[in-house]
Amino acid sequence: QVQLVESGGGVVQPGGSLRLSCAASGFTFNAFGMHWVRQAPGKGLEWVAVLWFDETNTWYTDSVKGRFTISRDNSRNTVSLQMNSLRVEDSAVYYCASTPPNWNYHYWGQGTLVTVSS
């Protein structure tokens, strides 16, 4: 049974930092690319960051470049998103997702809520 379990969300002031984690199980973690996708309250989905299975490619959406860092630990089957210099507009539910290179599977976590507010 595939599981992606996010943690680390919470309330933070503008300019602050948070580190999100996603624990994966039930699939061959080191063969899957790992993604973070976010959804602001009442809004649509937005891709935030991707890290390929072999770590040869890392991509970020423009609005988070230089502030967010995605990383993975294949020995622990976890992926993280370090978020610095947080802004009010970063407030969202953050979902962890995974896909192999051929996109034949696509798994999602339940999400973790990040609220940036003074």
Place this chain on the structure above:
Amino acid sequence: VMNQSPLSLPVALGQPASISCRPSQSLVYRDGNTYLSWIQQRPGQSPRRLIYKVSDRDSGVPDRFIGSGSGTDFTLKISRVEAEDVGVYYCMQGSYWPYTFGQGTKLEIK
């Protein structure tokens, strides 16, 4: 840009439904595949993929969900809408970064 329409879709139970997705450029990747997917998000739930590579159904997805299209014109059809189909549907492209979603189509029962 992924242009999705309609944004709101009221449908009677048992009737068909159709959602259009028109990307602003070709989604054919260098390997020849078109990484166009359809995502369902039921109220209060995480997203779930239904269709990938234009027309392949994910495991466990009912066969009433049908994906089709090519080039810059793609469609998700639901042959007979059921109550459990209520939610928001997104098209999504994974061919080129930044991966992008359509605006979402809210399906409701009329």
